[in-house]
Amino acid sequence: MRKLLLTTAAVTALSAPAFAADLGSAPESGGPLYSAAPMVSGDITGALGGAWASYSGDDNSNGVYDTSARFALPLVSGVSFEGELLDSGAFQNGNS
Amino acid sequence: MFGGVGSSTPANLWQLGVEGQAYFGNFTAEGTVGYVSLNSSYFDANLWNARIGGRYYFTPNTKLGLGVSYFSVDQSGISADAWGIDGSLEHRLSGTPLSGFVKAAYLDGDGTSQTSALVGLRVSLDAPGSTLQSHDRAVPWQSNAGPLNAGY
Secondary structure: OHHHHHHHHHHHHHHHHHHHHHHOOOOOOOOOOOOOOOOOEEEEEEEEEEEEEEEOOEEEEEEEEEEEEEEEEEEEOOEEEEEEEEEEEEEEEEEO | OEEEEEEEOOEEEEEEEEEEEEEEOOEEEEEEEEEEEEEOOOOEEEEEEEEEEEEEEEEOOEEEEEEEEEEEEEEOOEEEEEEEEEEEEEEEOOOOOEEEEEEEEEEEEOOEEEEEEEEEEEEEEOOOOOOHHHHHHHOOOOOOOOOOOOOO
16 A cells, blocks of 8 residues: 555656646746647738729729638648638628 | 638538648748539529739738639629739737738629728737747638638
């Protein structure tokens, strides 16, 4: 029993530093907060502008918006799962 | 390779395609070939799209993007072809997730032309110290849908 306890303590002592290194160390007072490299990268985008179209002599102008949210989840080396949610459209119409 | 499904009034769509990027220092070459199928109770349409382009990074946080696109649309038995060009300039504030951009696109085909220009903001969600260039490599794909991309 004593041997088992010592073995358990030794394994815990040996594994603890590795576990801590994996998770990061506690921030020092006044130092930067720990942040691990994220598994998922992405972005959120919003844009406003205009579009001017001509179809067989008919001109049309629109105010347009374009929004999207993207992410990429690395799976294995060279392979990632990417997703995109987007919404685009016109919010104003003008004809001439 | 990418694929997806979506829904927007009044049509549902699915798409499938192949993308590729090659990195040459400050320059990134990219190419995409995709297929989009639109289905609704009013019409069905199939669209092929190919785009080649490049991104040049003046600094890791400032890039210029240029591209040329080709579209082939078949809607209810009527076919149309179109060409488009697009350009963008984006700058990310160093040490922050914020970047601003301007971009413009022109599309021309079969008696129709469209010019679009937009200004926008992007919030990047990535590791501290990331740059615009490193972010683009972490999240490489961006669909060509939308009024700002090659005018489509």
